[in-house]
Each structure stands twice: as C-alpha cells, then as structure tokens.
Amino acid sequence: MADTQKPVVDYALCMACGICATECPLSCIALRKTDIDADPKAYPVLDDYYRCTGCTRCEKACPVNAIRMA
C-alpha cells in the first residue's frame, strides 16, 4: 500500500465541479465546504485515504487537470 499514489487536488485550478467524486468507483472523494479563500463552494477532499486504490480515474476525469497522483 505504501507505493500506491493518491490524488492530490490543486485548489487553485479546481472548479468544484464534482466530476472526480462521481467518477470514483469507491466514492472515496467527498465534496466539502472548505476554508479556501472563504469560498462557499464544496471542494473535493480525499475522504477515505485507505479505501482509495489509486486507480487514477479521478485524475483522468478532471476537466482542468487539477488532480495529480502523488
């Protein structure tokens, strides 16, 4: 498990569109209101780190390339 890469979101690019959360086959990504720039939008966070298999579907699906695996 130590080698598995997990998604990291670049919130400067993220549009909070929720595509990654819907695409995730195990629903590991949750959309939450965060404190970033006092923006009330619900941004994606990797909610279940251990369930994530690093399948990269979120990375591929992100329309603005805001997700990279690290």
Next chain:
Amino acid sequence: MVDLTKSTFEEIEIPDAIYENFLSGVGLGAYILYKYIPKNAAPLGPDNILGFISGLLTGTGSFMTGRWMVVTKSPLTGGFGDANCGGNLSPSIKHCGYDGIFFKGKSKNPVFLFIDNKGPQLIDASKLWGQDTVDTEEQIRTMIPHKKSLSIATIGMAGENQSLISGISHDGGRMAARSGVGAVMGSKNLKALVLCGSRLIKSQNPEVIKTISQAYAKKVKASNLPGMATGAFLPIMGKSMVATDKAIPLDGMMSTAIMKKWGTGFGNTMNMPMGDSPVKNWKGSVLDFPFSKYRNMNPDRVQKHEIKKYHCYSCVIGCGGICDIDKVTNGRFPLTHKPEYETVAAFGALLLNKDLDTIFLVNELLNRGGMDSISAGNTIAFAMECYEKGWLSQTATGGLDLTWGNAQTIITLVEQMIAGTGFGAVLQHGVKKASEILGIATDSFAIHAGGQEPGMHDPRLDPILGIHYSCDPTPGRHTIGAGSYYTYMRLWESVTWAPKVKLGEDKKEEYEASSQVGLKSMANACIKQVLDGSGGCLFGMIGGLNHFKIFDYLNAATGWDKTADDYMSIGLRMQTLRQCFNVREGINPRDFKMNDRLSGFPPLTKGPLRGKSFSMKDMMSIHYQFMGWDRNTGIPTKQLLEELGFCDLDMEVINHG
C-alpha cells in the same frame, strides 16, 4: 427497456444514425416514445413509457452538462412530456453502461429498479410506498449498503397518488417536476430508480474537451461580483433594466457571476420592479406587492440560512445550496435545498404571501411530497382568485380561508394537495383539472397553457417567452426560450442565420409578430433541444455560447465535424419529432395557447407592464411558419419532414392526408 408487467429486461441497441439525427437526451427519448408507445395510449396506463436518459455530453469531461431527462407521454397535457433535473443521476446512468433506462407496463406491487455493474434487478418497495422522497433515499441507502454512493430518483406521496403535477425527486429534493412525470411513475408502481455502476464513459477526443473546459473554467473563475454587491442592489438593477425600451446585449458572464453568488434567488427581488414576477394570479402588479413586502425575499436573507453550496455534476457555477431550516420550521425539518426563484415567486408574489419562512417550509414539503412548485403555486393562486370572486365558499374549501397571502392556509393546502385529502383533492391535479371541477366560468382566470401551468416569468414583459409557453410541444415552459435568453446567449456569433441583437435595438418590436421575432423564437427552440440532447444546463447557455462552447464540445465528444448550423438543424429535427408525437396523439397545437391574461388581454392598468399586450395568435403563426410547420395548424409540413430526412429513419411519420 424494463417491462414492469413481466419483470423482464431488454437491451436495445440504438443505431448511430439516431444519435446523429436526434442526439441523446430528449432527442433519443422522443425517438423511443414515438416508436414504442402505441398511438393514443393512456398516459397513466401500462402502455405508456417512462424514460430516464442522460445527455450526450454527460461524463465526457465537459462542464455544465450533467442534466438527466425524463420523457413520457404527459398525463397533464396529453402530449409529449419531459422534465429535466441536475444532481448526479445523469453520469450514473452512463456508469451503468446505458444512455437511457425506459420502463413500460405496470408492476403488480411497488418496486424499485436497482442497477449496478452486475446488471439490473427489480426489488420490492412495499415498505417504501407512502414514504417521502428524503426518507425513501435514506432507507434505500440502508437497504443496499454499497461502497459507491447510490444515485437515486424517487417519487413522493404526490406521485404515488398520481397527482398530475407531481415530479420525480433526486438527491433530497432536486426535481424533474414538469409534465406530470411523477404520476406516470406512480401509475407504474415504480417507486424509485437506484443506480450504482462504475463503468467508464468514453469520448472521442478527451484532450480537446479538456482544453475547451479549461478555457471556460478560467472565465467562470474570473467572473465574480464585487464584494459590495449585496441583495439590496437587485431591485435597483431590475428597475434600471426596464427603464429603457432599448436592448442592451450584455455579456452573459454577468449572469454567471450573479448565479455564483445567489443562485436563481437573485430574481426574488430583481424581477419584481421589472414586472417579470407574476403577482396575484397574474392579474396584479408590483403595486399589489410593494417593496415593503417583497424585500423579505431578498436573496441575502435566504442566503443566511445556507450552510453550504450545492453543485450538480460537472457544474462550475454551483447555483444550489443546502439551507438549515430547523428553526423556521420549529424542528419539523432540519434541512432543505435552497428555494429556487420559481418557488419563491410562486409562493410569494403570486399569492401575495410576504412570509419567507412559509416558503422555506412549503419548499421542503413539496420536495418531500414530490410535487411541482410552479404548478402548485399557480393552482393555489387560481383557488384564491375563485375565493375572492365568490366562486368558492369557506364551506367548499373545508373551512379554509383562502384570502390572498394567508400563509397558514397555503401550508395546509400544500399538505392536502400532496396527500390528496380535503380541498387539496380538488387542486392536486393542477389548474386545468381544478377549473373543470369548479365550473366552466372559472376558465377565464385558470392560468395554464394546454394544461401546464406557466413558469414565473411574464410574457407581457418578454413576448417571445409567450411563444414558447404556447408553441412548444411541452407548453408552459419558461426554460425553452425568451428574448432575454436570446440576447445573453449570443447565438449569432456561431449560427449564421441567427439575427444579431444590436445595442439600442427597440424592444417594442418584440411585441409584433415580425420575421425577426420568428427567427429568434425558432433559434431559441432549436438550441434548447440541442442543449436537452446534450444534457446541458440552461444557466451555462445563458452565460453565453461564446464562452460555453457546446458545439465544439459536441464535435470533440463524438468525432463529428458538424457546424453550429448543422446542430441547429438537429435541434429543429428534435423539436419537430416532439411536435409530430403531439399531432399523432390527436393534439391540436393551437389548443396549447396560453391564457389570454398572459398576453395582456385585458391589459394591466397599473405597474411596469400596464397597457402591454400582443396578439398571441399571430405570434404562434409566425413561430410555426419559421419552424417549417403549417402556419395555421402548427402541424409539421411534409416538405420539412422530407428536408429533415424523416423518411430515411425507418419511422412512420404523421399522416398528412
């Protein structure tokens, strides 16, 4: 296709040519309905088909394309019925490996359909019958524990009671509300559709789509209102917008910025001084519901309850919200989806109700009961006018005092309409049915178009809106087209024949049945079909097609090389097929003409819309003519059907004999 009578499933392969001619979404739905529903089938009988369809662009990495469509033969109008809704059901349909899921027949017992990667199965829903939409979703999630969260569409009590104005709810209160689609689902004993697939959605050129999305994302991210812009500015903005009779083609991105801040709620106060919000069953004006009252609907006040934003799938605007209403409902309901403008207007100005807390409660009651808020508001307004005119006594209403603005009565009536009890039983099927029950003389103020209650935008301000209320195969829709939509979406930058709106153009011209109006209304109708075929959101389109490049998205997703004009022809084909469906079902398109009050007969004597009127009959003629339908009857002409290639599509089109 799911046969609920036999509990069998059949996969239908759709030829590529159908997608090229009708796209997916409503277009595919219209094709299936036309082909598989026997002529003159009873809308609430087993022969009717109910379809849930995703958009062609859904899941391809395109933005603002996450809407799902419901299609059926409408029990409300007797013709084509569709409704669409956001949330995340649309990609879920594709994740299950389908473009659409259709139901025919009627189940003996209440069931719901569950589809995951292993395939579909019908599950007993007897325990869920009678539950509201939010509880149903919660219980299904407990019944089917799954690692991937479920996408659920369900009906509430109104749909179970086959109320003709009931809708289908998704994600705790997003509604595909119109055309009475909930009643059809109820008539089939189908409680819910539960999806949980995780197949990949493929597109032809994902990288091209990403490039388009990134450019659009940058623009949306940069469109923000200055911090000082509060809700207090909205009425002033509304006033200034009607201060001149000249058109000002603003960039649609302004609407995107407003949507990002307030959602549709900006109209709560802005549309009042404009005259766009109907008042007192469409016969009043802002003078009957002045600032001292409508300021309660200030979206900033709504926003105070908002605990988080709600975004539909693939949306970069995020116009929705979840509101905490624990206090305003005295602990009855904890949360609700932020009331949309339509709900606030229908239960505010239309009924002269100034109490925002009532609207929060009614919003949640309707979401849970699964009823259309526009139709419900219009129906109560109609009843209140009957009461005012003396057509209804307090005995007839079961002791309810239906004076304008009586908040308590409104709440009780909504509860009764959902349950189909008391006086609510008279109103639960909408204005047309209520008027039939109460007597023919109420017809003159029964506000509907072909049975469908109109949205909360006044055609006397925007006559092109009236054309779509009356001429669309699904009448009474505020979402098909309007002069203002046309101005904002800047279609003329991509479609060669679309007339350009010039700065300072006289808006008075829109009240005449001119060729300019015909072209604009035709363009509206066609582009809206393209949008509904793609799963696109109206608010993306109003933000400007110069930013939201739907035609480029479509080409990239499908690998086609079509021009904007080609896509508009597809839109025309889709719209024509829907009209053919209506004609086949024996509908006279002229019968869909909206109530004369909405075209200013008699004209209003007060307020911003005083004296405004136009000839709806002529407007309908000009629209029919430009669509290529018979100018007098509204039936698509043989020549048009040939041009659009219906004969090559293995379809038996209407008989023109």
